Amino acid sequence: MERTRFIAAAPVRTASEAWDIVCQLLTSTLERSSSVPSGTVATEFQRLKGLGPALIAGGHFEKLGLLLADENLDVSIQILTGDAALGVEENLNPFPGGATATSGWKIYLQEPGPLSPALSAAVKGSSHLSVGKPQASTKTVKIENPVNSLIDMDALRRLGGQS
């Protein structure tokens, strides 16, 4: 289940302050897990110093925002500005499920607009930060009752009139 949180930026607070809150929220969520060493998340976000606030100030995280994806985590953070920011009721508690985060956690910066090239350069070499939306295949789907074949070949043959 995907969870979404909204964070208020200007005029409630500056883009830099909003970015710090996002970093703290993701850090407090992920570093509850023993698989995510302390300081790991902050080190990754250090790559985005200045860029994060620019993305917020440009309104690029208003519609899709950041997406944190992991085996048991599917959470998004949207950062609102202007009048929309005034009506935000914030929940800054860590996202549920953080304690089971794996070392494979990934944050997708989904719609960076013109800042996409700068962002791509900043996250180059990172295994935890990615620019753009996640591909559908990156989501882990747990199949409770796997079967050998998902296609009934006999039924297909009957429909096609072949034996």
Next chain:
Amino acid sequence: MTTSVSTYTRVQTATHLADVVLGSIADILATLGVDATRVFADWDTDQKAISAWITEGSLSTVILECHQPNGTVSPIFEFPVAYGLTGEGDRKFTADRAALARYLAKLKTVPTGTVHRIFCTFSGAHSGQQGWSAGSRASVAGMRSYSFGTLAAGPHASTGLRYFNK
């Protein structure tokens, strides 16, 4: 019957406008293909300065200049700040980012090696701010001018966008 009154401060207006101006500068530079590393590095310093000057009502215009390797200074973007009651109906803090995106889509890239400078002009006395020093902006005489109109507004002030090109 209950009534509620919302009051907004000049600091909130200044925070909103400073963020929109700097966010727009980052987007403009990225669209033009100009390295914006310095904008990101100086983000907090510049945000605090612009916000403080809008709060005190001294900031007249924020100017973004693109200095090409051959010495040409073009394009130039101006963000003039107007003070007074603004807002559209019930909306208090606005930013026309959709229109800005359409506007940016029409911009042409500039030659490789082009660098940017940011200036501020003032109406009257203004406070000193860290990271900023006196400088001279380039002239826009003889340049073609295009007006974007209002880019962002708050209860106490608004900012527009003008574009100059050779």
